[in-house]
Amino acid sequence: MTGPVFLVMPQWQGSPSSRAMQLIDGAAAIKEDLPESARREVPVPLEAGDALGTPAARLSSLLRARASALEILRELEGPAITLGGDCASTLPGLERVVERHGAERVAVLWFDAHPDLQHPSTSPSGAVSGMALRHALGDGIDDLAFPDPVGATHVTLVGSRAIDDEEDLELERRELHRIGHIFDATVDVEPDPAPLAAAVRDRLEDLVRDHGVSHVYVHVDLDVLDPSEFAAVHAPVPFGLSVAQLTAAIRAATETVPLAGAAVCEFAPADRAAADEDLPTVLRVLAALTARSRNDGA
Structure with missing residues (x-):
C-alpha cells in the first residue's frame, strides 16, 4: 500500500478572520515536520482576490488555488492529506476523492465545531470556509459546487456545536447525521475517548452495510478541539473534543474503512511560540490519519 501524500496548501482567502494570513505561518510550521519525499506544495495566490460578481468573498483566488490543487491531486495514486489552509481548502481533495471512487462509495466525516453549511x-x-460542506453537497456558487455531490446520507458531523439558524434548518432538511455529546463537558476529568471512537466505528459500519461505502474522507477543522487543549485557531469554541477523543475517533474510522483522503484545516498560530506549542497536536492528528498505512507496511 502507498502511503498518503501531504499536500501543503496555505490558503487563507476562504477565512472570515481579520487574522486569516496566520494560516500561512501555520502551514509553514507543519511543512517543516513533513518528509520531503511525501510532500507536495500547492501554489496559492498572494492576493486576496475578487468575488467575481458573486456573494463569495475572494472567489478568484480560491478558484485558482483549487485548480492548482486538483492538477496535483489528479497525478497522485494514493490518498492525499491537505494541510495548512482554511476550511475551503478541503474542497479540492474531497472533490478528487469523489471523482476517483464515486460519491456513492465515499463516507465523509466532518470533524468541525461548525457544520460549514452556510449558503452564499x-x-x-461571504467567507467560503463557512460554506465548504454546502458546496460539497452540490449547493452554492456554480464554480465551487460539486458536479457529483456528496450524498447527505453519507455525511457525519462530529463535534459540531456552533450552528447558526440557517445551518440548523439545512441540517434538518438534509437529515444529516451528527455525533456530538458523547461526554459530559461539565465534568472536570479527561473524557474517555472510547465512546466517541465506538460511535464513529458503528456509523461507518452502518454505511458499509446499508450503502456500500468503500472509503472514508476525513475533514478536520482544528476548532473541533476544546480550547483548553488547542488554542491556535481563529475562533475557539468551548466544550470541544479532547485530542485523545479526536485521534481515537480518526483511528477507529481508518481501521473500519480505508482512508481515501483528508484535510487538516485552520492551524493559525499567533506567533512562533504558539506554533511550537500546538504543532505537536497537529502531528498527533496526522499520525492518527496515517496509522493504518504505516501498519500495513506502506
Whole structure:
C-alpha cells in the first residue's frame, strides 16, 4: 500500500478572520515536520482576490488555488492529506476523492465545531470556509459546487456545536447525521475517548452495510478541539473534543474503512511560540490519519 501524500496548501482567502494570513505561518510550521519525499506544495495566490460578481468573498483566488490543487491531486495514486489552509481548502481533495471512487462509495466525516453549511446568498461574511460542506453537497456558487455531490446520507458531523439558524434548518432538511455529546463537558476529568471512537466505528459500519461505502474522507477543522487543549485557531469554541477523543475517533474510522483522503484545516498560530506549542497536536492528528498505512507496511 502507498502511503498518503501531504499536500501543503496555505490558503487563507476562504477565512472570515481579520487574522486569516496566520494560516500561512501555520502551514509553514507543519511543512517543516513533513518528509520531503511525501510532500507536495500547492501554489496559492498572494492576493486576496475578487468575488467575481458573486456573494463569495475572494472567489478568484480560491478558484485558482483549487485548480492548482486538483492538477496535483489528479497525478497522485494514493490518498492525499491537505494541510495548512482554511476550511475551503478541503474542497479540492474531497472533490478528487469523489471523482476517483464515486460519491456513492465515499463516507465523509466532518470533524468541525461548525457544520460549514452556510449558503452564499445569506452568509454574513461571504467567507467560503463557512460554506465548504454546502458546496460539497452540490449547493452554492456554480464554480465551487460539486458536479457529483456528496450524498447527505453519507455525511457525519462530529463535534459540531456552533450552528447558526440557517445551518440548523439545512441540517434538518438534509437529515444529516451528527455525533456530538458523547461526554459530559461539565465534568472536570479527561473524557474517555472510547465512546466517541465506538460511535464513529458503528456509523461507518452502518454505511458499509446499508450503502456500500468503500472509503472514508476525513475533514478536520482544528476548532473541533476544546480550547483548553488547542488554542491556535481563529475562533475557539468551548466544550470541544479532547485530542485523545479526536485521534481515537480518526483511528477507529481508518481501521473500519480505508482512508481515501483528508484535510487538516485552520492551524493559525499567533506567533512562533504558539506554533511550537500546538504543532505537536497537529502531528498527533496526522499520525492518527496515517496509522493504518504505516501498519500495513506502506
